[in-house]
Amino acid sequence: AQSVTQLDSQVPVFEEAPVELRCNYSSSVSVYLFWYVQYPNQGLQLLLKYLSGSTLVKGINGFEAEFNKSQTSFHLRKPSVHISDTAEYFCAVSDRSKGKLIFGQGTELSVKP
Amino acid sequence: ETGVTQTPRHLVMGMTNKKSLKCEQHLGHNAMYWYKQSAKKPLELMFVYNFKEQTENNSVPSRFSPECPNSSHLFLHLHTLQPEDSALYLCASSHPGQGQETQYFGPGTRLLVL
Numbered sequence: 001a002q003s004v005t006q007l008d009s010q011v012p013v014f015e016e017a018p019v020e021l022r023c024n025y026s027s028s029v030s031v032y033l034f035w036y037v038q039y040p041n042q043g044l045q046l047l048l049k050y051l052s053g054s055t056l057v058k059g060i061n062g063f064e065a066e067f068n069k070s071q072t073s074f075h076l077r078k079p080s081v082h083i084s085d086t087a088e089y090f091c092a093v094s095d096r097s098k099g100k101l102i103f104g105q106g107t108e109l110s111v112k113p
Numbered sequence: 114e115t116g117v118t119q120t121p122r123h124l125v126m127g128m129t130n131k132k133s134l135k136c137e138q139h140l141g142h143n144a145m146y147w148y149k150q151s152a153k154k155p156l157e158l159m160f161v162y163n164f165k166e167q168t169e170n171n172s173v174p175s176r177f178s179p180e181c182p183n184s185s186h187l188f189l190h191l192h193t194l195q196p197e198d199s200a201l202y203l204c205a206s207s208h209p210g211q212g213q214e215t216q217y218f219g220p221g222t223r224l225l226v227l
Contacts, residue, residue: 031212032213042221043221044205044216046215046217049215090155096212100161101212103156104155105155
């Protein structure tokens with residue numbers, strides 16, 4: 001079975017500062033990895049995903065994530081955040097046979113002016 | 114309308130009521146999902162439908178009854194719910210496959226059970 005741990009439940013940061021949201025996973029099989037974002041009163045929207053190939057994945061809105069197999073991590077980064085990045089961010093994994101998404105608990109990113 | 118829509122957006126019901134949540138997708142997908150999102154907990158997958166057939170029931174209590182009449186519509190029928198069932202219920206859709214597909218989510222129905 002897979003599991004996902006998002007190490008920070010809340011991350012406050014000032015506008016234009018860099019940010020890293022941490023995600024670790026455990027799985028006995030190969031997985032696909034995803035980051036989704038949820039803005040207030042909305043559903044989840046895909047930011048980026050890792051399927052195979054290059055371990056550095058670029059997504060929308062200037063976000064990127066790096067897959068580290070040895071550390072079983074998939075941390076999300078952005079070099080300079082905006083107020084509009086304030087949202088909840090979810091890391092998720094799916095195994096390559098069942099295709100079921102398992103989500104982490106979410107990280108609330110709060111960008112302050 | 115585009116994407117995934119859900120109605121109603123908000124619902125308050127008593128424990129003896131019967132209500133239904135509706136989800137519609139306009140993306141040409143053949144897989145649809147129900148998730149439960151409770152405060153401070155990870156999203157919980159409830160049901161999965163592929164080509165109108167239920168392929169996953171994640172040990173959901175029988176007071177939740179899904180229905181998928183066609184690939185574009187998904188319902189969640191609710192009856193005799195408990196206060197702990199209060200949550201945001203999210204619908205999603207995707208192309209069916211083996212895990213690499215992006216799921217597209219609706220805005221959710223916020224349910225309060227009194």
